[in-house]
Amino acid sequence: xxxxxxxxxxxxxxxxxxxxxxxxxxxxxxxxxxxxxxxxxxxxxxxxxxxxxxxxxxxxxxxxxxxxxxxxxxxxxxxxxxxxxxxxxxxxxxxxxxxxxxxxxxxxxxxxxxxxxxxxxx
Amino acid sequence: xxxxxxxxxxxxxxxxxxxxxxxxxxxxxxxxxxxxxxxxxxxxxxxxxxxxxxxxxxxxxxxxxxxxxxxxxxxxxxxxxxxxxxxxxxxxxxxxxxxxxxxxxxxxxxxxxxxxxxxxxxxxxxxxxxxxxxxxxxxxxxxxxxxxxxxxxxxxxxxxxxxxxxxxxxxxxxxxxxxxxxxxxxxxxxxxxxxxxxxxxxxxxxxxxxxxxxxxxxxxxxxxxxxxxxxxxxxxxxxxxxxxxxxxxxxxxxxxxxxxxxxxxxxxxxxxxxxxxxxxxxxxxxxxxxxxxxxxxxxxxxxxxxxxxxxxxxxxxxx
Numbered sequence: 001x002x003x004x005x006x007x008x009x010x011x012x013x014x015x016x017x018x019x020x021x022x023x024x025x026x027x028x029x030x031x032x033x034x035x036x037x038x039x040x041x042x043x044x045x046x047x048x049x050x051x052x053x054x055x056x057x058x059x060x061x062x063x064x065x066x067x068x069x070x071x072x073x074x075x076x077x078x079x080x081x082x083x084x085x086x087x088x089x090x091x092x093x094x095x096x097x098x099x100x101x102x103x104x105x106x107x108x109x110x111x112x113x114x115x116x117x118x119x120x121x122x
Numbered sequence: 123x124x125x126x127x128x129x130x131x132x133x134x135x136x137x138x139x140x141x142x143x144x145x146x147x148x149x150x151x152x153x154x155x156x157x158x159x160x161x162x163x164x165x166x167x168x169x170x171x172x173x174x175x176x177x178x179x180x181x182x183x184x185x186x187x188x189x190x191x192x193x194x195x196x197x198x199x200x201x202x203x204x205x206x207x208x209x210x211x212x213x214x215x216x217x218x219x220x221x222x223x224x225x226x227x228x229x230x231x232x233x234x235x236x237x238x239x240x241x242x243x244x245x246x247x248x249x250x251x252x253x254x255x256x257x258x259x260x261x262x263x264x265x266x267x268x269x270x271x272x273x274x275x276x277x278x279x280x281x282x283x284x285x286x287x288x289x290x291x292x293x294x295x296x297x298x299x300x301x302x303x304x305x306x307x308x309x310x311x312x313x314x315x316x317x318x319x320x321x322x323x324x325x326x327x328x329x330x331x332x333x334x335x336x337x338x339x340x341x342x343x344x345x346x347x348x349x350x351x352x353x354x355x356x357x358x359x360x361x362x363x364x365x366x367x368x369x370x371x372x373x374x375x376x377x378x379x380x381x382x383x384x385x386x387x388x389x390x391x392x393x394x395x396x397x398x399x400x401x402x403x404x405x406x407x408x409x410x411x412x413x414x415x416x417x418x419x420x421x422x423x424x425x426x427x428x429x430x431x432x433x434x435x436x437x438x439x440x441x
Binding site: 050054055056057058059060075076 | 296
């Protein structure tokens with residue numbers, strides 16, 4: 001029994017740290033479109049993101065990530081103001097994430113993002 | 123006399139010897155891209171054998187021309203500026219008015235156009251059939267004799283192969299090399315993406331989008347090219363033109379469908395306040411309804427950003 005407590009004391013902090021890492025979206029992510037092109041998304045810690053298709057930058061925007069929610073802005077969406085679409089993020093096994101649209105009036109972005117799964121680039 | 127004859131035979135033998143074993147100097151192209159390249163530079167596709175595709179799509183200028191409009195056979199003037207033949211993989215339409223849906227279809231049009239190469243496509247194909255070299259080349263690559271379809275395919279294959287991603291901008295954004303571009307380029311990109319609103323039309327891997335827009339270069343008086351409307355027949359398409367890609371833009375002056383701006387700075391000045399250049403446009407896009415009020419520094423930064431989209435390999439060729 002004594003050893004059981006010792007086990008939890010030792011393991012719990014590492015377990016929490018691992019959990020924290022899994023809920024981090026910063027870094028490079030891959031996705032493959034059904035139509036073929038290989039795309040990459042990079043979420044930067046300065047609140048910006050870049051989206052690449054076949055190795056070339058496609059668009060750059062801003063992202064706010066908190067808990068399991070991503071608010072994202074792309075200059076090619078909407079009018080002159082900064083409109084942010086909102087997506088819930090599912091953290092999947094294998095270091096992958098899936099976006100679920102909560103609110104996004106930018107139809108092309110919603111079409112591309114809703115249900116899309118990204119895989120962390122090693 | 124006998125010595126001279128022997129010497130002559132020896133010299134002739136030496137000259138002939140390599141061809142006996144190596145074949146002719148005309149080595150057949152290995153694939154459709156190589157065949158397309160050969161055709162692109164060959165004057166066989168023009169009526170009087172003086173013009174090739176490369177006469178107007180000049181390699182050293184990112185396969186664009188330096189004239190407002192190009193000259194075809196017999197010095198005939200074209201009607202629109204020659205766009206770059208590079209970075210077309212993301213294009214959905216071809217020509218300024220988008221009248222060709224595929225690059226294969228586009229490739230045949232200048233051959234038959236009376237003010238360009240002025241040779242009916244069937245006649246061009248006939249010439250290729252009669253050429254031993256091209257006849258063998260098409261047979262090798264397409265398994266059939268030259269036809270309008272495989273001629274278009276070969277030319278398109280070559281053009282599709284000309285993608286560039288080796289620019290300072292790519293080195294910065296794709297390779298994470300923060301030192302690849304200057305602070306001015308970074309400020310210019312921020313403007314491009316932000317208050318200058320360029321990104322509203324010029325986005326995607328080649329900064330081109332796939333739409334048509336009226337940027338105010340149709341006024342029905344001095345600027346009368348109807349653009350997309352000539353294809354669709356719809357009045358609301360008057361003055362709409364394809365959004366051009368921006369990769370290698372620093373090498374492809376002059377600019378716009380009519381080549382009316384000689385420098386990037388003139389283009390930036392136009393977008394900054396279009397009314398100063400064309401005061402009474404018809405159907406101009408609402409994105410351009412207000413002046414941008416760019417500062418001198420902003421304009422320089424935007425130009426530096428555009429220049430950072432130039433392929434390193436083309437810069438080497440250019441110098």
